[in-house]
Amino acid sequence: MSLKIQYRPGDTFFHRMDPSIKFLWMILIVFLLFIMVDPFSILALFLLTVFMGKLGARLSFIEMIKAIGIIVPAALTVGLLNLFASGNIFYATAMALRMITVILPGLIFSRTTDPRRLTFSLVQVLKIPYMFAFMVNMAYRFVPIFEDELKNIMNAHAVRGVDLECKGLRGRIRKLQLTVEPLLIGVIRKSQLASMAVQNRAFGAYNTRTYVYTTKATFSDKMFILLWVIGFFMYALTLGSPAQLLSLFLPWQR
Secondary structure (H helix, E strand, C coil): CCCCCCCCCCCCHHHHCCHHHHHHHHHHHHHHHHHCCCHHHHHHHHHHHHHHHHHHCCCCHHHHHHHHHHHHHHHHHHHHHHHHHHCCHHHHHHHHHHHHHCHHHHHHHHHHCCHHHHHHHHHHCCCCCHHHHHHHHHHHHHHHHHHHHHHHHHHHHHHCCCCCCCCHHHHHHHHHHHHHHHHHHHHHHHHHHHHHHHHHCCCCCCCCCCCCCCCCCCHHHHHHHHHHHHHHHHHHHHCCCHHHHHHHHCHHHC
16 A cells, blocks of 8 residues: 555665754745745745655655645635635735645655654754654654554445545534544554553663664755755845744744
8 A cells, every 4th residue: 555654765865865954954944934925936945845856855746746635625725715814816825835835845754764764863963862752753653554544444434335425514524433533542552552662661761872773964964954044044034024934933923
């Protein structure tokens, strides 16, 4: 079964890049989207991300279109709501493009990042406490597992003749009940098993840990993130709106 969010081994530019650098790059793009106020800049960033995904991660256009298709209904809804509220088509288009663009860095990251390397890199490169890095690793590993389990639940209902093509509000609620409840039960069961496994191995008994595999950011990795940081500040000081990004952290500025 082909999963949308799953690591795929390879030997591309993004596969070789240190996971922490990719993580910082993904966050930087999110911040960049917040300071972009016109749809043309966001569209340019979107095309640049598509170009990087195609050449740097060897993702097919079909893969990217399928990933974007997940967020398109929500993006169109947000765009229409902003259009009715503000009456500004450029602002509404920018809001919709933001939601569409932000999905691509996540797709590149998930497709090219080994969960084991991610944990090691967070601890060794970014110097994050290994307890926090382990939690990030568990969340990252469970996403494709939960996606696969949701598909199994829907296939099981289809085999039993359950109609999941429900229409109307009552039908949607019934569909959520048939799919989300078993998924949540599976999530709780898996989290309990994971908790017992780490406790039996005395995880967290020591302040430091030893690692068989060591990783570090290469010179090309540092230059890559440095160029993006420079580009971020150049755009913020010329065309962007840093106050919009600041409002995320200072509620009284809104």
